[in-house]
Amino acid sequence: xxxxxxxxxxxxxxxxxxxxxxxxxxxxxxxxxxxxxxxxxxxxxxxxxxxxxxxxxxxxxxxxxxxxxxxxxxxxxxxxxxxxxxxxxxxxxxxxxxxxxxxxxxxxxxxxxxxxxxxxxxxxxxxxxxxxxxxxxxxxxxxxxxxxxxxxxxxxxxxxxxxxxxxxxxxxxxxxxxxxxxxxxxxxxxxxxxxxxxxxxxxxxxxxxxxxxxxxxxxxxxxxxxxxxxxxxxxxxxxxxxxxxxxxxxxxxxxxxxxxxxxxxxxxxxxxxxxxxxxxxxxxxxxxxxxxxxxxxxxxxxxxxxxxxxxxxxxxxxxxxxxxxxxxxxxxxxxxxxxxxxxxxxxxxxxxxxxxxxxxxxxxxxxxxxxxxxxxxxxxxxxxxxxxxxxxxxxxxxxxxxxxxxxxxx
Amino acid sequence: xxxxxxxxxxxxxxxxxxxxxxxxxxxxxxxxxxxxxxxxxxxxxxxxxxxxxxxxxxxxxxxxxxxxxxxxxxxxxxxxxxxxxxxxxxxxxxxxxxxxxxxxxxxxxxxxxxxxxxxxxxxxxxxxxxxxxxxxxxxxxxxxxxxxxxxxxxxxxxxxxxxxxxxxxxxxxxxxxxxxxxxxxxxxxxxxxxxxxxxxxxxxxxxxxxxxxxxxxxxxxxxxxxxxxx
Numbered sequence: 273x274x275x276x277x278x279x280x281x282x283x284x285x286x287x288x289x290x291x292x293x294x295x296x297x298x299x300x301x302x303x304x305x306x307x308x309x310x311x312x313x314x315x316x317x318x319x320x321x322x323x324x325x326x327x328x329x330x331x332x333x334x335x336x337x338x339x340x341x342x343x344x345x346x347x348x349x350x351x352x353x354x355x356x357x358x359x360x361x362x363x364x365x366x367x368x369x370x371x372x373x374x375x376x377x378x379x380x381x382x383x384x385x386x387x388x389x390x391x392x393x394x395x396x397x398x399x400x401x402x403x404x405x406x407x408x409x410x411x412x413x414x415x416x417x418x419x420x421x422x423x424x425x426x427x428x429x430x431x432x433x434x435x436x437x438x439x440x441x442x443x444x445x446x447x448x449x450x451x452x453x454x455x456x457x458x459x460x461x462x463x464x465x466x467x468x469x470x471x472x473x474x475x476x477x478x479x480x481x482x483x484x485x486x487x488x489x490x491x492x493x494x495x496x497x498x499x500x501x502x503x504x505x506x507x508x509x510x511x512x513x514x515x516x517x518x519x520x521x522x523x524x525x526x527x528x529x530x531x532x533x534x535x536x537x538x539x540x541x542x543x544x545x546x547x548x549x550x551x552x553x554x555x556x557x558x559x560x561x562x563x564x565x566x567x568x569x570x571x572x573x574x575x576x577x578x579x580x581x582x583x584x585x586x587x588x589x590x591x592x593x594x595x596x597x598x599x600x601x602x603x604x605x606x607x608x609x610x611x612x613x614x615x616x617x618x619x620x621x622x623x624x625x626x627x628x629x630x631x632x633x634x635x636x637x638x639x640x641x642x643x644x645x646x647x648x649x650x651x652x653x654x655x656x657x658x659x660x661x662x663x664x665x666x667x668x669x670x671x672x673x674x675x676x677x678x679x680x681x682x
Numbered sequence: 683x684x685x686x687x688x689x690x691x692x693x694x695x696x697x698x699x700x701x702x703x704x705x706x707x708x709x710x711x712x713x714x715x716x717x718x719x720x721x722x723x724x725x726x727x728x729x730x731x732x733x734x735x736x737x738x739x740x741x742x743x744x745x746x747x748x749x750x751x752x753x754x755x756x757x758x759x760x761x762x763x764x765x766x767x768x769x770x771x772x773x774x775x776x777x778x779x780x781x782x783x784x785x786x787x788x789x790x791x792x793x794x795x796x797x798x799x800x801x802x803x804x805x806x807x808x809x810x811x812x813x814x815x816x817x818x819x820x821x822x823x824x825x826x827x828x829x830x831x832x833x834x835x836x837x838x839x840x841x842x843x844x845x846x847x848x849x850x851x852x853x854x855x856x857x858x859x860x861x862x863x864x865x866x867x868x869x870x871x872x873x874x875x876x877x878x879x880x881x882x883x884x885x886x887x888x889x890x891x892x893x894x895x896x897x898x899x900x901x902x903x904x905x906x907x908x909x910x911x912x
Contacts (some may be wrong), residue, residue: 275794276795277793278790278793278794280784281782281783282782284782285782286781289780289781358749401755430879432694464867511708523866572779575773575777575779576779578736578738578765578771578772578773579765579790579838580762580764580765580766580767580791580794580795581762581766581794582758582759582762583758583759583762585737585794673737673739674738675733675738675739678738678773
């Protein structure tokens with residue numbers, strides 16, 4: 273540690289001895305780091321949006337079902353707990369939001385067409401926090417109460433069914449005895465969604481209307497809970513676990529939609545691989561720079577050894593030089609990445625390729641997401657790998673014999 | 683007290699197909715406070731002997747003793763410590779670290795020794811004044827003449843008052859006036875601080891200052907005479 277100030281001073285001065293080479297290397301490192309962080313932010317933003325969209329369709333971070341419901345989502349597998357009892361268990365428990373709903377597969381029929389859909393019987397007040405539908409942007413109106421008799425469908429579905437606000441449609445599903453349960457509803461609203469596919473596949477009626485149509489009393493099929501962040505749902509999960517009947521099945525969102533959960537894990541791995549790949553490209557330049565820097569001062573290294581500096585200090589000096597180079601490059605790259613991502617926080621319109629994005633489950637606006645953890649990961653990986661990349665030239669420099677190094681020509 | 687003792691040193695270099703005997707059974711003893719000039723034509727072995735004494739080069743056979751310690755069997759780390767604490771070096775060329783200023787170059791050895799900053803500063807400024815470089819403390823080697831650079835190197839070699847100073851052609855790049863000044867400085871240090879000087883040179887003016895003149899030829903000591911210094 274005693275040698276650190278003198279080694280750092282030497283390393284810093286030697287770094288700027290050849291300005292041009294250092295600036296070129298710094299540019300390469302900065303652009304590489306910028307690319308690491310910027311591309312990660314774009315991909316994170318895309319995956320983040322895909323997951324949020326995916327969760328918004330579920331919707332809910334933690335869900336409670338009858339044990340067989342996820343395999344057979346019919347009213348036979350319902351939760352026979354009434355709203356009053358649920359309210360007692362959850363209202364004062366400190367959840368960000370919770371709701372109970374009826375969710376079953378159904379068929380919607382207009383006078384012209386039929387389509388298979390997911391029927392959601394909801395309490396609109398309780399679902400506001402969960403829904404992917406913005407109540408205020410609905411053409412016509414959204415459901416107004418838990419016993420509203422209207423139906424709200426997506427605009428795309430309305431086009432398919434050739435129907436509109438004010439017209440009647442019929443919803444059909446199965447009751448607990450596997451008999452046909454159907455009922456006519458008047459279309460009171462048409463919603464739009466980020467993902468056009470959602471407009472085609474979801475139909476909203478009130479919870480009471482659904483319970484009545486399906487003849488299930490005050491039972492529901494799903495109780496859902498919202499946490500603060502979809503990445504950190506364990507506290508919500510634990511809270512639900514403490515307050516729910518053990519015979520029911522409690523699932524995290526990524527257990528309900530394993531594709532989304534896997535995507536999140538893959539994304540973390542992808543970021544690391546992306547950072548390492550870019551660094552490997554950078555490392556050739558870094559090692560070359562260090563080898564050149566050592567080569568052009570062999571005599572000076574010999575002089576330092578002759579004056580009594582130990583080989584370990586020479587090793588340390590070259591490694592510090594490499595770390596300083598990387599640290600400056602990282603700082604510039606970080607600032608550059610932050611400065612280019614900030615103006616894009618409002619979203620990048622990629623509607624030109626929206627259909628292709630939709631096939632991947634992503635929306636047509638990309639919101640870059642800069643996570644500090646990704647930035648830290650990029651910085652730490654570059655510094656650690658940079659350290660190892662510097663070892664070879666540093667080791668070679670420390671192995672010189674003073675006499676041979678001092679008398680080295682050229 | 684014996685400052686340097688070399689016993690039967692041999693060192694052979696391979697140059698192409700030829701073996702060159704740089705040291706051929708050399709033995710020499712130098713007392714503390716000695717002022718010795720090693721003189722030889724190029725390739726005569728004086729630099730090799732100087733390097734062996736300084737622990738920079740290990741002889742093929744024989745023994746090297748510095749202040750009672752046998753150094754030819756020491757580890758690299760121990761040799762580095764010995765050079766740092768007891769030996770000052772002045773080389774013919776490439777003497778300074780180009781990215782450091784004159785003052786920083788002088789402070790370098792003290793910094794490696796772990797001497798506190800204030801003490802380093804005081805000593806380096808005083809020694810630079812002593813070698814006639816007052817006002818040039820902040821200059822880098824590239825901004826100084828060859829003579830000024832050599833004086834910085836001398837200042838660095840003697841600033842921590844080593845017991846032994848080894849100088850290889852210290853006046854090679856200096857004019858006669860600067861050479862004389864440098865040699866007078868060496869003489870003064872030798873007399874006042876009892877510092878032992880071993881100087882490899884073929885400069886007749888330098889030899890005049892030596893108390894003892896050792897002539898070498900083809901790796902052997904051919905003449906070893908005491909003389910009255912100038």
